[in-house]
Amino acid sequence: MTVNTLATALMAFAVVIAGPAGQTGTPQETDILRGTVDIHVHSDPDNVPRSVDGLEAARQARARGMRGVVLKNHYDPTAGLAYLARKETLGLDVFGGIDLNLTVGGMNATAVERITQVAGGWGCRKLRRRAPSSSSSAVR
Numbered sequence: 001m002t003v004n005t006l007a008t009a010l011m012a013f014a015v016v017i018a019g020p021a022g023q024t025g026t027p028q029e030t031d032i033l034r035g036t037v038d039i040h041v042h043s044d045p046d047n048v049p050r051s052v053d054g055l056e057a058a059r060q061a062r063a064r065g066m067r068g069v070v071l072k073n074h075y076d077p078t079a080g081l082a083y084l085a086r087k088e089t090l091g092l093d094v095f096g097g098i099d100l101n102l103t104v105g106g107m108n109a110t111a112v113e114r115i116t117q118v119a120g121g122w123g124c125r126k127l128r129r130r131a132p133s134s135s136s137s138a139v140r
Contacts (some may be wrong), residue, residue: 033063037093041069046078054078058085058094068093075104077111078116086120 044053052060054071061069066072071078071085071094082096098115100107 031065033061033097037065037068038066039069039070040072042072043081045081046073047075052065054085054089058089058092062089062092066092070095070097072097074098074099074101077115077118079115083119 041054041057041061042050043057044050057071059071069085069092070109071082077096078097079096079098082094085094086092096115096118098111105111
């Protein structure tokens with residue numbers, strides 16, 4: 001997948017996710033997202049209103065055939081939310097993380113170590129290459 005194709009897919013996903021909850025994408029929107037990973041998904045709960053929560057964002061991504069999402073938040077770790085979202089959306093890779101902005105203390109090696117220990121190890125885990133399957137067109 002080229003950088004331009006990936007950028008287009010990520011922009012299309014942002015437009016689809018930003019729409020009203022329950023709205024379905026067109027077949028063309030769904031096809032362009034198939035196998036992609038959105039690496040920057042802000043969702044509720046957050047300190048500002050978001051259009052969907054982390055579970056709904058994951059459900060929408062799975063419904064559109066995406067490979068995965070990375071849940072983001074400027075103030076709270078998202079590994080716990082990612083853990084719950086994975087349980088709700090089997091087959092979708094849902095990652096969480098922790099920002100090290102100054103508002104939450106800045107660089108903190110202990111915080112990074114801690115988030116890697118959240119159940120399942122999905123707090124700061126790298127994407128692993130999946131074996132090809134006939135029903136999947138995952139990014140490789």
